[in-house]
Amino acid sequence: MRNKFMFSIVVFAMLSFIIINKNHPFTKPAHFPPPSYDFRNNPLDTAIVNLGRILFYDPILSADNTISCASCHSPYNAFAHTDHDLSHGISDSIGNRNAPALFNLAWQKSFMWDGAINHLDMQALAPISHAKEMGSSIEELIKKLNDSKTYKSLFYNAWKDSIATGVKVLKSLSQFQLTLVSSNAKYDKVINGQDTFTQQEKNGYHLFKKHCNICHSEPLFSSYAFENNGLPVDPTLQDFGRWSITHNAQDSLKFKVPSLRNLSYTYPYMHDGRFKNLKEVLHHYTNGIVKSPTLSANLVNPIILNPNEKVDLIAFLLCLNDKEFIFDKKHQYKKSGS
Amino acid sequence: MNNDTITVSNLKFYISNLVAYHADSLVFELDKKHHLFDLSQVNTHHLTEKLPSNVRFDKIGFYIGVDSLTNVSGAIAGDLDPTNGMYWTWQSGYINFKLEGSATSCLSRLHRFQWHIGGYQSPVNTLKQIHLKLEQKKDVDIQVQIGDLLSKFDLSTTFQIMSPNRQAVEIANTLPEIFKASVDAE
Secondary structure: OHHHHHHHHHHHHHHHHHHHHHOOOOOOOOOOOOOOOOHHHOOOOHHHHHHHHHHHOOHHHOOOOOOOHHHHOEHHHOOEOOOOOOOEOHHHOEOOOOOOOOOOHHHOOOEOOOOOEOOHHHHOHHHHHOOOOOOOOHHHHHHHHHOOHHHHHHHHHHHOOOOOOHHHHHHHHHHHHHOOOOOOOHHHHHHOOOOOOOHHHHHHHHHHHHHOOOOOOOOOOOOOOEEEOOOOOOOOOOOOEOHHHHOOHHHOOEEEOOOOOOHHHOOOEOOOOOEOOHHHHHHHHHHHOOOOOOEOHHHOOOOOOOHHHHHHHHHHHHHHOOHHHHOOHHHOOOOOOO | OOOOOEEEEEEEEEEEEEEEEEOOEEEEEOOOOEEEEEOOOHHHHOOOOOOOOOOOOOEEEEEEOOOHHHHOOOOOOHHHOHHHOOEOOOOOOEEEEEEEEEEOOOOOHHHEEEEEEEOEEOOEEOOEEEEEEOOOOOOOOEEEOHHHHHHOOOOOOOOEEOOOOHHHHHHHHHHHHHEEEOOOOO
């Protein structure tokens, strides 16, 4: 009798899990590790994701209503800013770094090239208040949102309370960004047994595992650690990366390893967008490494690739482009009324 | 001592994890874990809590600032809301103690000084624990002697602190000295 009772509890728990998962805006891809983001403090809800999505595309976030998150994080560029080496914001200001692509954020523990931000919820505060990005403040934004009839009903639908607050705005933006999961590239399909690599891609995968995988680790294609990848310092920027946050000499010239997913959509490359194409990037790793005390241990020995190997490696890297993600309508601009 | 005319225009700080002891054993913990004191908001000057009638205490303990776990826990409503002017936007972390004003000795624009003391990661950890021995009463008064704090630093050189750094640690280290339990002149 006792055993039977326990069994029925187990069945009930499993059923409820399946039901919740079906309508959930976030599903962990089977071949991904567990996410780092703690969803218990911000459980995803379709109405909140919707509010976050509308906020993400709304220039109301900037002081003069000209710049939205999407201005520098365009969906068609995997939420990066193609063609601009350095990001540009309010009043045509030019920043110091290349706008990074936004996807698979649930697996990242720190944000920005130097890890200045320690939690996804707090990330939006930085661009909102940066003088060269949106030039506003969270306080000013809250005032504007509370003056808007449209947002009153959006906040009510999402949070069952029409008043906008800092926490609600930040958590809504997090919720939308957490749904930006890229896991349907050719690579993923091969891993899941739905596709096969060509011989050239196979060769490239082999080279990738030999030379790149320690930092750009599968399946996220980044360790999200901070590394110095041997770039010469740009004298016009004097950017020492992680050092500017920790003031620890061991962090000098280290930047967060970016994911290689969607790389065809996210050019130019590196923290300052100095390389226009993948050929330049590979040339840096084979011929351009500058030795310094903080150089990544994985780059101390030279990487040698002949021209054919470079072509093969690029063929594999192109398998990391996730077209379904790039053109997914549910990530794109949506009018607040629709 | 600065031979100075000093005006304080803004004073805000977090009081966290307030507890009471009797004979060095913990007898009480305040429910509200983080309280934002704001000089300009009189209602923040009081922390009210109904104690069980049998609780006797002779010492209280609390922190000035926000602990490191809370610092990495994302957006939190209420006193920890990032719209309270106590959160850094360009580098994550709470400002534990904020003091602003002007002083004739300040070599800054409009003689202003701005002390935004924060930093939760070693070696710039500015969270400070304070213990005060006191007499149990209905109202326990705590004084914050800002004059004592200002007199320990040279405002002509220490006027702009807005990031986790060495100067912030020096000021944070002084904070435990300026919190005093009031002694009634009876």
